[in-house]
Amino acid sequence: MEEKKTHRDRPWLMRTYSGHSSARASNELYRTNLGRGQTGLSVAFDLPTQTGYDSDHPLARGEVGKVGVPIDHIGDMEALFHQIPLEQMNTSMTINATAPWLLALYIAVAEQQGVDPKSLQGTTQNDVLKEYLSRGTYIFPPGPSVRLTTDLITYTVQHIPKWNPTNICSYHLQEAGATPTQELAYALSSASAILDAVRASGQIPADRFQDVVGRISFFVNAGIRFVEETCKMRAFCALWDELTRSRYGVQDSKKRRFRYGVQVNSLGLTESQPENNVQRIVLEMLAVTLSKNARARAIQLPAWNEALGLPRPWDQQWALRMQQVLALETDLLEYGDLLDGSPVIQTKVDELVAGARKEIAEIEVRGGMVACIESGYVKRELVQSHTRRLRAIETGELSIVGVNCFRESAQSPLTAGDESGILTVDATVEQSQVSALLAFRAERSQQRVDNALIALRGAAESGLNIMPPSIDCARAGVTTGEWSDQLRQVFGEYRAPTGVDISKAAAPEASEIASLRARVQRTGEELGRPLRLLIGKPGLDGHSNGAEQIAVKGRDAGFEIVYEGIRLTPAQIARAAQEEGAHLIGLSILSGSHLELVEAIHHELDRIGAADVPLVIGGIIPQADAEKLKSKGLKAVFTPKDVDMNVIMDQMVTIIREANGLQPAA
Amino acid sequence: MSQPETMTIDTLARLILQRDRAALARALNLLDDRRAAARARAKELLELLQLAPNRVSGHLVGITGPPGVGKSTLSAALIQVWRRRNQHVGVLAVDPSSPVSGGALLGDRLRLQAAGDDDGVFIRSLSSRGHYGGLSAEVWPMAVLMHSAFDIVLIETVGVGQREIDISRLCDTTCFVAQPGSGDSIQSLKAGILEVPHILVVNKSDMGDIAVRAQSELESALVGDQSNARWAVPVLTTSATLGEGISDLADSIEKHHFFLSKEQLLAARRRECQAYWIVCRLREEFGEQGIERLGGHAKLTSELRSSQSSLFEQHDALRQRVM
Ligand code: B12
Ligand SMILES: Nc1nc2c(ncn2[C@@H]2O[C@H](COP(=O)(O)OP(=O)(O)O)[C@@H](O)[C@H]2O)c(=O)[nH]1
Ligand SMILES: [Mg+2]
Numbered sequence: 001m002e003e004k005k006t007h008r009d010r011p012w013l014m015r016t017y018s019g020h021s022s023a024r025a026s027n028e029l030y031r032t033n034l035g036r037g038q039t040g041l042s043v044a045f046d047l048p049t050q051t052g053y054d055s056d057h058p059l060a061r062g063e064v065g066k067v068g069v070p071i072d073h074i075g076d077m078e079a080l081f082h083q084i085p086l087e088q089m090n091t092s093m094t095i096n097a098t099a100p101w102l103l104a105l106y107i108a109v110a111e112q113q114g115v116d117p118k119s120l121q122g123t124t125q126n127d128v129l130k131e132y133l134s135r136g137t138y139i140f141p142p143g144p145s146v147r148l149t150t151d152l153i154t155y156t157v158q159h160i161p162k163w164n165p166t167n168i169c170s171y172h173l174q175e176a177g178a179t180p181t182q183e184l185a186y187a188l189s190s191a192s193a194i195l196d197a198v199r200a201s202g203q204i205p206a207d208r209f210q211d212v213v214g215r216i217s218f219f220v221n222a223g224i225r226f227v228e229e230t231c232k233m234r235a236f237c238a239l240w241d242e243l244t245r246s247r248y249g250v251q252d253s254k255k256r257r258f259r260y261g262v263q264v265n266s267l268g269l270t271e272s273q274p275e276n277n278v279q280r281i282v283l284e285m286l287a288v289t290l291s292k293n294a295r296a297r298a299i300q301l302p303a304w305n306e307a308l309g310l311p312r313p314w315d316q317q318w319a320l321r322m323q324q325v326l327a328l329e330t331d332l333l334e335y336g337d338l339l340d341g342s343p344v345i346q347t348k349v350d351e352l353v354a355g356a357r358k359e360i361a362e363i364e365v366r367g368g369m370v371a372c373i374e375s376g377y378v379k380r381e382l383v384q385s386h387t388r389r390l391r392a393i394e395t396g397e398l399s400i401v402g403v404n405c406f407r408e409s410a411q412s413p414l415t416a417g418d419e420s421g422i423l424t425v426d427a428t429v430e431q432s433q434v435s436a437l438l439a440f441r442a443e444r445s446q447q448r449v450d451n452a453l454i455a456l457r458g459a460a461e462s463g464l465n466i467m468p469p470s471i472d473c474a475r476a477g478v479t480t481g482e483w484s485d486q487l488r489q490v491f492g493e494y495r496a497p498t499g500v501d502i503s504k505a506a507a508p509e510a511s512e513i514a515s516l517r518a519r520v521q522r523t524g525e526e527l528g529r530p531l532r533l534l535i536g537k538p539g540l541d542g543h544s545n546g547a548e549q550i551a552v553k554g555r556d557a558g559f560e561i562v563y564e565g566i567r568l569t570p571a572q573i574a575r576a577a578q579e580e581g582a583h584l585i586g587l588s589i590l591s592g593s594h595l596e597l598v599e600a601i602h603h604e605l606d607r608i609g610a611a612d613v614p615l616v617i618g619g620i621i622p623q624a625d626a627e628k629l630k631s632k633g634l635k636a637v638f639t640p641k642d643v644d645m646n647v648i649m650d651q652m653v654t655i656i657r658e659a660n661g662l663q664p665a666a
Numbered sequence: 667m668s669q670p671e672t673m674t675i676d677t678l679a680r681l682i683l684q685r686d687r688a689a690l691a692r693a694l695n696l697l698d699d700r701r702a703a704a705r706a707r708a709k710e711l712l713e714l715l716q717l718a719p720n721r722v723s724g725h726l727v728g729i730t731g732p733p734g735v736g737k738s739t740l741s742a743a744l745i746q747v748w749r750r751r752n753q754h755v756g757v758l759a760v761d762p763s764s765p766v767s768g769g770a771l772l773g774d775r776l777r778l779q780a781a782g783d784d785d786g787v788f789i790r791s792l793s794s795r796g797h798y799g800g801l802s803a804e805v806w807p808m809a810v811l812m813h814s815a816f817d818i819v820l821i822e823t824v825g826v827g828q829r830e831i832d833i834s835r836l837c838d839t840t841c842f843v844a845q846p847g848s849g850d851s852i853q854s855l856k857a858g859i860l861e862v863p864h865i866l867v868v869n870k871s872d873m874g875d876i877a878v879r880a881q882s883e884l885e886s887a888l889v890g891d892q893s894n895a896r897w898a899v900p901v902l903t904t905s906a907t908l909g910e911g912i913s914d915l916a917d918s919i920e921k922h923h924f925f926l927s928k929e930q931l932l933a934a935r936r937r938e939c940q941a942y943w944i945v946c947r948l949r950e951e952f953g954e955q956g957i958e959r960l961g962g963h964a965k966l967t968s969e970l971r972s973s974q975s976s977l978f979e980q981h982d983a984l985r986q987r988v989m
Binding site for chain 2: 375495498517528529551554556558560561564565575576578580581608609610
């Protein structure tokens, strides 16, 4: 018999989200990863770059090069892509508030490499709406943010036709607690908010509007309930097809296709028995690959040590290999859609579609996505969903292996090494980044910089497209902080609603809450007034889930909670603790800059004469650092292992009792 | 915080009058403290402050209205204007609390803080702690404490319908903030439910036509009451987020203060507030019969109005009488 070679579909794009320390170190990492078979780049920027501060800004202290690469100016961008030919690359940049700026730098580097910007391929995330709801790296109020987003879109559609100008993200919504229905509804409502704004901007002729719709792509999450998640992907395809046809009149079916990339769920990855995360990641990957008609275009996977800290190259390699095994060893890519025609699947898809339609209509009634962000409606819904999930874990209704069941474990060899299984960023990178920045500033032509900034400001004020003057700024040697400051002056800054003001009894609670509540009240009576907990998020860290859930639980336990949201300075936190008469300050830090920030807060408390307020911290705190912090006077350190928030609350009451000379155990 | 109180009340009072932040914080904690020893110290402290010749005796300004109209954002904008005019501002932000757990999320600070790090501003949040009118017992003593040190004491409360009455009885000047497009506040004005505040504000003027409409509706709803009033209630529009109309609002607030001083109404008003607070506390503790035992509401109020003694002194004396 003649041997017939079976047809295999082309695998999806395999990416690893990475970048840290410096442009040069990240460049080496990228080149290694490309050598190992990775087929695209996914750039992680550090928090100062994402929030528009130069590396030498006071707010950047402790954050430079930590969770991503610092890009201060064109010199850094050049170094990041050194010997990586941009015309052959597909580069995805997780960048939002400063997206126009980072794209401008990318274009300017392409010009330097002699590459025609028209040929560039890649993605700027450029979805600021979800920043207000989950990710936290917004700068300006929603109105101006939408305008910058649309400027980038209209510019690339006209000048860099293969660029994906925006990646509407539901990924981050699930990471902040969203249910599949909420993910569908909020992502699609965000997409129409942006498309409406593009249409209203008048920058795109009516006959080219289809092209804009066709360039919109999505970035989606896939959780552990992988059957439902597959159905969610099919629901996305159906709803997008409908929306683009009915709302935007797109005729060409190719331009109505739901194109999406994925990062699988990380919120459910655990600190306890972290090896189990590997199974979780693989199963989650199935959700977005099984159904050929709703398959992801690009996938990036977290690593087994997600809840411990940053992944090392080997951890990332392991995650990449998972994708390769699925794509190359299994027979998945040899078949057509496995789920078409399944009545079970169709029923679930219909249910999700109906639920999403209902919530989309609700948003519409409330004035659209932007209004619902400003009013706090969507954020509250997310916090509520997350609270429900945590209560279900608390009561055991939702099983998490190794966390609330099967907790016994043999010693893990994975976390035994010297680095305790994570990447630590050398603390000296900040210093060298800052010196390099100072040197860069000294060498450029100030005159050229000033002129470029004046033009930028002019465009910001007049409403001209922001991209051309931004590209000029990039060429002139403007820095990230300078670009952002101009726009801050024009647009102002914003603080988003925290969403913690959800109604009481959102979900059934464990029975311990009653005795906890009594203890909180009794201690308050003994101290003369209700217990007050100030929850502080210092620095640029946007991870708010932990702080929000502690706030809600604390309120439910009877505390008076003061929580002002993310990105406060140590001085603001210390001052608030004093003015509000807090009995306890609870910090939440997941960005890795806890040592620097705690020191700064101690210093501030001392300075204003409030050093007697006890301090605890929660977040991603490696064991060694926890010891250091405790030796400096922190009363307790909580990490994701401490899943039972009733226990956390109880410990905090004990700490307050101790600090106030009451019998601790009572 | 809880260390045995080593500082004498004299020192504490002196530091408060100098706007020392640590002392202010400590004193506010003391006023919040329900233990007997603390109450005695609090009483002493307030007496000292009420008598201090160098006390500021600032202007008590209430900002009230339904949730979400922009009271906190507007307050932050006002604070900036006042700071530019070199005034020191104390803020009491009263948030509704959860009746079930007693716990509360004090969220106003988030928007108020837009004022930034500024030693001329001091913000304290309070939960309403389940009281019907939305105002907890601590508000008045804390306001008294703050206005001895700050030029302006701003009190933010949630007020819908009948509930704003409470705050208007504890302030020199009450601003009611209305939401364009929602007929509620206009309806309650017309129905006479809403005790007429001194200044009406339609915020979110950036929403366009509906704000203008709300303004004219409010104006026409007011007409009846304005004819024989010595203070004509202005209806202003603001956009807290764009910073529009804020100086005009600040001017109006100042004008009302000037009006009260000129008409020599200020001292009487303060005594009125104090009387109201005491009656509320007594009613809370002893119910309507308690008030009856003291001779009934009218007699009690007029007795309190004419008395010159300090807050806690009056309160304690009356408590003794009931018991
Ligand atoms: C969810 C998540 C996100 C969400 C955040 C959504 C949100 N609004 O919170 C999204 C997707 C937006 C996100 C983004 C990023 N993330 Co993230 N994220 C996570 C993840 C998966 C879970 C964190 C979480 O929310 N857990 C649930 C909450 C309830 O748990 P928790 O905060 O740990 O809180 C518990 C305890 O720690 C404690 N606690 C916490 N705070 C407090 C406070 C008090 C007072 C008390 C008493 C207790 C307490 O109590 C809680 C009860 O169990 C972690 C990894 C992991 N699995 O832990 C990574 C992780 C924190 N992220 C990480 C990174 C790098 C990022 C990015 C910076 C990536 C980038 N370069 O762009 C971005 C940027 C975010 C920003 N603006 O800062 C890193 C941090 C690395 C480090 N510290 O060294 C982690 C560890 C992942 C990793 N291994 O790389 N992330
Ligand atoms: N468009 C607009 N929004 C405003 C204005 N003032 C406040 N807001 C928004 O209204 C919401 C509620 O504001 P907040 O000050 O917390 O209201 P409060 O509950 O009355 O204190 C927030 O999202 C504000 O940004 C305004 O003048 N115009
Ligand atoms: Mg408010």
